[in-house]
Amino acid sequence: MLRVESAVLSFGGFRAVNGANLEVTAGEIVAVIGPNGAGKTTLFHLITGHLSPDSGRILFKGREISGLPPHVICRRGISRSFQVVNIFPRLTVFENVQIAVLSRERRTFRIFSEVKGMEADEVHSILRNVGLYDRRDAESDLLSHGDQKVLEIAVALGGKPELLILDEPTAGMAPEETERCIRLIRRLSEELGLTILFCEHDIGLVFEIAKRIMVMVRGGTVIQGSCEEVRRNREVQSAYLGETGGC
């Protein structure tokens, strides 16, 4: 479904992404791991159009998407959440998700119809699904950090994506919130059949939910394979998991 072929992006003299390769097939959960500064978030920015690669190709469903603006890539079927909470702080929880749904339905240019309650059924079902229904009328700025991260995912779901990209979905969450978030990601994959690509620092969590793992070091791909293959790979052990294996 998604294929990144030797993507390269430099900032000045620094190659943040340096020949990264990634393959995601429909229906699976793929994790990208790697030390701080390995280029995981930058790679995600390349895929969603927030940055364009200097060279290499990014294909989604067989079509080249590298260099397209974010809103066009979103319409092709890729939604994402961000590492740092990135929501509409002055709007309510309901409105946050509503904008994503309106955008998908191409209704954002309607200037004379009443927005109140529009698409309410779908928004409510998304909010029920992620467990934020009870807080739907709260100003999103006032949610807890964990709830805001979940709202991030809910906003991404509003685009009814085929591929959902989550950039450190549990960063900064309390342990019980993390637990809830993992269950949510699993459920999205199992019940909605979503293809999910995520990156995460919590290695335990990665091995728990990912079907396949891509390891990035210094902007390049070390290996992409099943959890077992990654665990056994010596290069990964030395570069990232530590000599003892870590998991």
Place this chain on the structure above:
Amino acid sequence: MNGRRAALLLLLAVLVALPHALPRFYTYVAAIVLLTGLLATSLNLAIGYGGIYQFHHAVFYGIGAYGTALMLTRTALPAPLGFVVGPLAAALLSLAMGVVCVRLSKLYFGMLQISLGSLVWVTVYRWYSFTGGDDGIHGIPLPDALGSTGGAYYFTLAVTVLCLAAMRRIAASPFGKTLEGIRDNPVRSAAVGVDVRAHQLVTLVIAGFFGGVAGTLFVVVDTSVFPDMMFWTFSLEVLIMCLLGGMYTFFGPFAGAAAIVLLRVFASHYTSYWSLVLGVILTLVIIFLPDGILGYAVRRHRAGEARSA
């Protein structure tokens, strides 16, 4: 909210009765309050709802006024056509400037807009043979029905109410909500598939159009136009109206406009330093009521509702 509807109806009744109760000068002031309120509200569509740094909104007000004034004085075409041409010219200029400016964000947008707007101003200011230069145009002939102070006032009232209703409708539409999303977080908006620049451009055209309507109304009320209407300091003044009243409420800018126009009229009776009074008030508002006067009232009201619920 029925109380709110009743309050609006009462306000409307007062506004309709006003010319019968007040001397002519104050009817004129009331009309200026109305059209300035319309101008501030139109700016707020861009800055409060859209988060666009529309720093030179007065240009569209001025072009709306000059467009109408020139149609009425330089052509023999029917007057109503002039009333339509002014706002349309403003919208068109807004589109042209917007196409250039919308590529930049935030302050850069604002700076470029001030530059381009100043070009428009200096053209109007210097082109004596066409615009009357710094003299402006005075004694613009109006249709008989609008010739009296009362007639001009009622026309202004009707058009202002219509325009406010239309803008309120836009603010409550999917477009308006999307605009608030762009204000809050343009990156996120793009990530959910919103074409940010296209929405901003449409907003600019809408804001420019209604700003132009306010300019046209000024011609009706004052029967004159002059280049100062579109000098950048006036843009700043309109911006202050939004800040003072509250950018995140719909009627805040209108209240801010009323406050400033009335302050100018009445305080300048007593002192020529009326802007000093404004400065002190504004400083206090920014420090103690960062959401503006109406924004503060709304917050208090909501907090009260939450407590009683």
